[in-house]
Amino acid sequence: MAEPIRVVVTGAAGQIAYSLLYMIARGEVFGKDQPIVLHLLDIPPMVGVLEGVVMELADCALPLLVEVVPTTDPAVGFKDVSAAFLVGAMPRKEGMERKDLLSANVKIFRTQGQALDKFAKKDVKVLVVGNPANTNALVCSSYAPSIPRENFSAMTRLDQNRATSQIAAKLGVPISAVKNIIIWGNHSSTQYPDAGQAKVTANGTVKSVVDAINDNGYLQGSFVETVQKRGAAVIAARKMSSAMSAAKAACDHMHDWWNGTAPGQFVSMGVFSDGSYDSPKDVIFSFPVEIKNKQWKIVSGLTLSDFAKTKLSVTGKELQEEKDEALSVLDSNVSNL
Numbered sequence: 001m002a003e004p005i006r007v008v009v010t011g012a013a014g015q016i017a018y019s020l021l022y023m024i025a026r027g028e029v030f031g032k033d034q035p036i037v038l039h040l041l042d043i044p045p046m047v048g049v050l051e052g053v054v055m056e057l058a059d060c061a062l063p064l065l066v067e068v069v070p071t072t073d074p075a076v077g078f079k080d081v082s083a084a085f086l087v088g089a090m091p092r093k094e095g096m097e098r099k100d101l102l103s104a105n106v107k108i109f110r111t112q113g114q115a116l117d118k119f120a121k122k123d124v125k126v127l128v129v130g131n132p133a134n135t136n137a138l139v140c141s142s143y144a145p146s147i148p149r150e151n152f153s154a155m156t157r158l159d160q161n162r163a164t165s166q167i168a169a170k171l172g173v174p175i176s177a178v179k180n181i182i183i184w185g186n187h188s189s190t191q192y193p194d195a196g197q198a199k200v201t202a203n204g205t206v207k208s209v210v211d212a213i214n215d216n217g218y219l220q221g222s223f224v225e226t227v228q229k230r231g232a233a234v235i236a237a238r239k240m241s242s243a244m245s246a247a248k249a250a251c252d253h254m255h256d257w258w259n260g261t262a263p264g265q266f267v268s269m270g271v272f273s274d275g276s277y278d279s280p281k282d283v284i285f286s287f288p289v290e291i292k293n294k295q296w297k298i299v300s301g302l303t304l305s306d307f308a309k310t311k312l313s314v315t316g317k318e319l320q321e322e323k324d325e326a327l328s329v330l331d332s333n334v335s336n337l
């Protein structure tokens with residue numbers, strides 16, 4: 001058996017964590033041979049709930065879970081962690097956009113960036129789930145200058161999973177038959193879900209999704225809109241935001257970062273933009289990436305339609321605006337933000 005690794009989940013008493021903790025502790029992210037010490041970070045009013053979560057984790061009798069560390073102290077929560085799932089933040093309610101959470105939530109990510117900088121391993125992999133996820137990841141990284149910025153990412157995997165599921169249902173094929181759907185830009189209603197590079201395997205033959213669907217009106221219309229607005233549709237139905245699917249997506253994201261992507265396949269992650277595909281530099285922008293040896297690389301050389309270019313420009317502009325707003329909320333001179 002390998003040495004245990006320490007993994008922190010923030011917002012550990014919340015609804016996403018309730019599904020996520022179980023999946024991590026079962027070995028679905030870091031592997032079935034990787035023992036885990038789980039750090040559960042939440043805030044003082046949630047201590048009682050956190051105690052219940054700790055009881056339930058014990059009652060699951062999971063062989064890989066060697067220790068659970070519940071805490072409200074970031075110094076303890078982030079101590080020596082190799083992976084961080086930053087979930088803890090306020091969720092939106094019906095009628096809100098995710099960026100409406102900016103002023104409440106960016107301050108949390110400032111504090112957590114500072115704690116990661118001081119206490120986490122320098123090669124920690126950080127996944128930001130709490131909304132607005134892209135801009136929170138940017139803020140977090142800016143306050144953790146001793147950790148490489150490539151180690152910070154924001155979650156758009158839920159959008160990728162939603163888009164893949166829509167296309168598979170439309171084509172009447174299993175989910176596993178559809179690969180390389182891309183989510184570009186912000187985890188918000190300006191994101192661009194793009195099936196333009198995607199492939200489907202049916203009856204032993206690989207075809208482009210565009211050819212298989214043969215309906216540009218759908219691919220540029222209701223497909224895009226359904227994925228962009230799926231989070232709001234779940235809130236309208238459940239009166240609470242997506243949780244089980246968000247936890248599954250967080251596991252998929254970290255799993256692929258940790259273990260790599262298959263040759264020829266890519267996944268979408270919000271990562272620091274280098275200006276690829278005319279995106280604004282130095283915002284956290286969702287790109288298609290390939291992953292090897294725990295390092296992601298933006299897939300280069302894809303040909304984008306004029307429609308796609310317009311969509312990328314809209315979502316890039318929103319990210320730039322969010323970044324400016326975050327700076328005004330934080331009211332500080334973070335040199336590298």
Ligand SMILES: NC(=O)C1=CN([C@@H]2O[C@H](COP(=O)(O)OP(=O)(O)OC[C@H]3O[C@@H](n4cnc5c(N)ncnc54)[C@H](O)[C@@H]3O)[C@@H](O)[C@H]2O)C=CC1
Pocket residue numbers: 010011012013014015016017041042043046087088089090091092108128129130131132133155156158159187241242243246
């Ligand atoms: N990126 C994505 O695809 C998705 C993001 N989300 C976002 O994830 C976040 C969490 O959602 P839920 O679990 O449903 O919310 P929740 O309200 O059920 O749980 C959030 C938890 O975070 C805790 N928390 C608040 N401030 C904290 C801090 N400073 N440190 C540690 N913990 C803190 C709260 O006490 C609470 O227990 C929300 O911002 C939501 O919008 C949700 C779904 C998908």
Ligand SMILES: O=C([O-])CC(=O)C(=O)O
Pocket residue numbers: 091092098131158230231232234235241242
């Ligand atoms: O929509 C929300 O506020 C929660 C979320 O990020 C999602 O479900 O994609």
